[in-house]
Amino acid sequence: MARKPDAKPNVSKDDLLKYYREMLLIRRFEEKAGQLYGMGLIGGFCHLYIGQEAVVVGLEAATKAGDKRVTSYRDHGHMLACGMDPKGVMAELTGRSGGYSKGKGGSMHMFSKEKHFYGGHGIVGAQVPLGAGLAFADKYLGNDNVTFTYFGDGAANQGQVYETYNMAELWALPVIFVIENNGYAMGTSVKRSTKSTTLFGRGLAYGIPGEQVDGMDVLAVKAAGEKAVAHCRAGNGPYILEMMTYRYRGHSMSDPAKYRTREEVEKIKTEKDCIEHVRDLLIQAGLASDEELKAIDKDIKAIVNESAEFAKESPEPDLSELWTDITV
């Protein structure tokens, strides 16, 4: 089901170029992270976001200052999309003092109070009540911020998600539950996990509206995000967006992804790639030339290389750091 690029998208050239740039940054950053992992500079678990870039970029386009986000361990894309510094993220991946958590968090555990990014959580599903709690605080404090709570199709089978749905609707919390349905919970496909494969529909049992969205189309994502945000900001309680997306790489760096065929991956890459989609829109509508896009590519490459250099050169944390930040 190849997508037909709309020759006249209802979006400005600047916006399209912005999405292109942001999605490309995530992809190139993740490719570099994979490379550094192969070189032994990044250790432990490293979960790449390649393929899913349109989800965070499209939703960030629907936010305003003060809105919050919280996600799982597949978090690099979310951090870059909300404006966190690629240098600080990459240096955290290499476990260096210049990282967002001074090297003490790692790939799965980064935070930025300044950018309202609340992690970075390694326990599948735990971020769901945490996100509702952030929304609880905003409602308590009487502002109109919303919290984007991202989780995967795997987390969607955790009990605490439904405990949270129940309370979020009961208390009309301004939280948007974003299910990034990439088809696989590590190696187990959605169909092998549940008979109830339309994941957003489970919210209906609690009275929470929601919808499925083409998560490979940044414009569709943005439009759905704006609808959900309007619902939340108006005090109507939570909303569920089930983003139909796909990860090109394995679950983590050590996953050979034998549970799906090469053809399946190639088909998505050829027909649905979110970056190629925007590139086609720009070119076919005559909004950007090949040269302009090449210049952006070059620019992104420089930013990513700079972050990698920083991540290699930033010193390891001082041993005294072992004992700091345990309690205030």
Add this chain to the structure above:
Amino acid sequence: MATEILMPALSPTMEEGTLAKWLVKVGDTVKSGQILAEIETDKATMEFEAVDEGIVGKLLIAEGTAGVKVNTPIAVLVEDGESMSAAPAPAASPAALAVPAPAALESRAEARPIPVATRGWPHADLPEGPTKTMTVREALREAMAEEMRADPTVFLMGEEVGEYQGAYKISQGLLDEFGPRRVVDTPITEMGFAGIGVGASWGGLKPIVEFMTFNFSMQAIDHILNSAAKTLYMSGGQMGSPMVFRGPNGAAARVGAQHSQDYSAWYAAIPGLRVCIPYSAADAKGLLKTAIRDPNPVIFLENEIMYGRSFEVPVDPDFTVPFGKASILREGKDVTIVSFGIGCAHALAAAEELAKDGISAEVINLRTLRPIDYDTVLASVMKTNRCVTVEEGFPVGSIGDHIASTIMQRAFDHLDAPVITCTGKDVPMPYAANLEKYALITPAEVVSAVKSVCYR
């Protein structure tokens, strides 16, 4: 034949109650199931129903009477035509009671002989100044109310904290004063609301999350450890979780294995947490105020048996108890007894018993288990050269084990005997009254341990 109606036990820990109101009067005909009286327990005001039928011959206890012991005769039923004066042979048939069989009640009461420290040694742990008598329950409530008045970001959430007025009446009246925005009733969903509490703490609030008992915190322990305790570290110091998880911990009375566990050693093991375990009402108030103000996640372990106990509490509204500072409940020179929470009651009772045998025991109340006040313990052991620890938790990996190991590493040359750790037994809590009593630590066992380390 006349039937005595006895004061009923209406909660697992009730030993006495207030006969708040009679709903029948002498001469009334009573049917089975009819409400006879309202009785105020340590938890709530309960309606007390008749089991037997008859005519009310006498009301033995006037309404409004407080401190009526369980099993005290409170009224007499007579049969139609029977003379009122024909009434009570005080040893009425147990089968006629409107309450569980008295044998069970007696052994239940006997099962938890928690001594009340009423007098004697000065309150070495209290600052100078006037005090007032209050229960642990009142102290906890007052601490929460004062801190909620002082800081609008402090709120309470949990099961039955609001409209029900608290499963153990700790939050009684708070809904009326602070409203449903700040006293939040949750569904029965510990994992969910613990996680929401942690998220709210990151969003600028200071949640007090009440677990109806800490047994239910097992449903939520992932958020306590992985979400609350570790975030400050994982964020490189950017953001922590300023909040309190509180509720009753440890054994109550006859509530069985799943509702009778002491989690002191579990939570004390986790870096990133603070762990408080008050003994007295002053501890409860002073520590809870400190806990609410503290920028870290605090585990606050209360004890249902202690809720109704009264102690002196400073009236100074600025009175707080610092973390990491033990109190010396009783000074002594022959042996150091280290305890915390309800264990202090056992330790004090043992110390009094030991004094009769000429053994002078120093009783230390740790008050916080993270951090632990090692200095006070070590200084005492260096003086007495002997140590016994007392707690209700399981023996393996106990707080006592940790104290013993610390003393061995830091004061070995001062020891005249091995440290003995008195703990609960290494078994799930049994229900049977005699077995429960045997499973828990008792003052007699502490006395025996002290005599052993004193070679007496």
